[in-house]
Amino acid sequence: MKLLVTGGAGFIGSAVVRRAxxxxxxxxxxxxxxxxACLDNVASVADNPLYVFEQADIRDRAALDRILAKHQPDAVMHLAAESHVDRSIDGPGTFIDTNVMGTFHLLEAARAYWVARGKPDRFRFHHISTDEVFGSLGATGQFTEDTPYDPRSPYSASKAGSDHLVRAWHETYGLPVVLTNCSNNYGPYHFPEKLIPVxxxxxxxxxxLPIYGDGSNVRDWLYVEDHAEALLLVVARGAPGRSYNIGGENERSNLDLVRTLCAILDRKRPRDGSYADQITFVTDRPGHDARYAIDPVRIREELGWRPSVTVEQGxxxxxxxYLANEPWWRALQERHGVGQRLGVRA
Known part of the structure; x- marks a missing residue:
């Protein structure tokens, strides 16, 4: 299969590229x-004859048309997105422009390409989204594929909008799409502004070690390599028009997660005292969702996927x-906004 992966130099996208x-x-x-984005994320495949890089913006329709016509992929896996909630609070316009309008331009380019090729049945437009579009859970329950949308941040609203566009292009134009909504990813190459690398x-x-509020917010943690495996299963075998929730089945509060990280570091890079002594509670994020949890029954029963690691193993x-790749993260710490507290505007 030939795949066009948007955002393939990012965290999740690069995991998909390497595994594919x-x-x-x-x-x-x-x-x-x-x-x-960081091309070092895909350095291990850069010289592979199966791999090609194209620098282009998903908002550039002419570039999209050119790249699709040139490479003639069997599927588009759409991962390119602005994804940091705190940045979306400070600058929502970029999120609407990239996540909504960018997805629109990519859908239109993909539709034109699909029509020009005679509408092949095997073509897929795979849209990769987030569980944040479903809003916030209480102490019980899980998100299913039928959970009503209830986005609460500019980021999640922009992803919800892009999800709706993808479904509309399937219903209106017949474009063969599949959608996935994942829980919080973590793992190698995670950009150093997100919780775990921070x-x-x-x-x-x-x-x-900053923890928003009292640290009670709960997330379902999904190892990025497991996620990449699931995405490749969905693009190959998912039913057109179908959506699949991908979760790690590893719920942890932010405070418990940080304490686990500190205990691991205490063993692997010991020093006087515990790293947990550095934990500091800071003002909570505006509109901080209380809990996310994914019900992954559909992808397990239909495609046979389950996560391979527990959150502790991951x-x-x-x-x-991170201990073995200091040059990678040192370089990224110099980029704009990294290391600063963002998203404090109410």
């Missing part, structure tokens, strides 16, 4: 190389990766 090439797929990586890197630097692997 390892499985023998041809991959065209389309990325605008904005602040959160905690690991701040701990190593002797800085405060965090061990993640910490090991």
């Amino acid at each position: 090439v390892a499985q023998g797929h041809q991959v065209v990586n389309l990325d605008a190389l904005t602040y959160a 905690i690991v890197l701040n701990a190593l630097a002797g800085k405060a 965090l061990e692997l993640t910490v090991d990766w």
